[in-house]
Amino acid sequence: MASDRREEMAAKSQVWSEYERLHAAHQARIVGLCRLLLRDNEEAQDVAQEVFLRAFEQLRTQRIPEVWEAWLVRVAVNACRDRQRSAWWKRRNRNVEISDLEAERGLWSTEDQASDREQRARIWASLAKLRTKQREVFVLRCVEGWSTEETAMFLSISAGSVKTHLFRAVRHLRQTLEQK
């Protein structure tokens, strides 16, 4: 009886230590990914927390994925999509127009030069205007550095579609840079 209890405690502590390791290794990257997909830091933190809660459930139920990083990215992308699909999100964003001024209010660190701010505001505004799929492909492919095949797997689309979405996204973002 006592040995059963001891085994149970050991298993629990193993799950916790594994979770802590996972959290420490991937939390910053998942928050960064969610931040890019949602363009909102608080929401990104919230969604990342959801993702790690699911990861904990996976650990607790012994359903360990082959590659944790890929699993986390896939779950994070889906969680961000769910968040953006919600009626609350649509209502919230109806009145939102990311102007340079608004972007300046929240996006920039203090060390940014004033001349730099304008360009950064334009890039963030341009990212916000991309279609969801284009934004996802661009972020995963160019910012996160996943390959075309991996990105296709995460988003459940073909490699050709990834290339097309990426080309359109880059074209749109480059046009923003040219509007100096």
Add this chain to the structure above:
Amino acid sequence: MNHCLDDRSLLEICTGDGEPAQRAHLGACLTCARRYRRIEEDLASIVGVLKRPPALPLEARPAIMPLWRWSLAAALVIGAFFCGRLSGLSLSLPQSMMASQQPADYASRLVDENDALADPSYTSSMDDLLTPVDAGPEFTIAGQGQD
């Protein structure tokens, strides 16, 4: 014949998906190399911006409340102010003024009720009600109290 690469092919090379033939062309063509370099620089600056973490929390919420919300809030505040003033006026009136403002029929009704209470027939009817129950019919339980 122009074999120069289009922007899509240049981007594919840039992201590591290009074909060897395309790469070979890029190595030989100065125009394509220049265009490629521009794409590369643009991408680097875009990614650099997006990778930089924000010092303050990111937010895409509206900076100011929409005008109609301000108007609604102002109307509510003004309405509440006037309501408060009107109700405060009646409450702050002196007691004598309050009494004088009571309707005349209310005062006359009070007098009528007073008269009715003083009426002898009314008091006698009240006496009837207060008479003991033993004046009424007796109720007995079957099998008890009968010798």
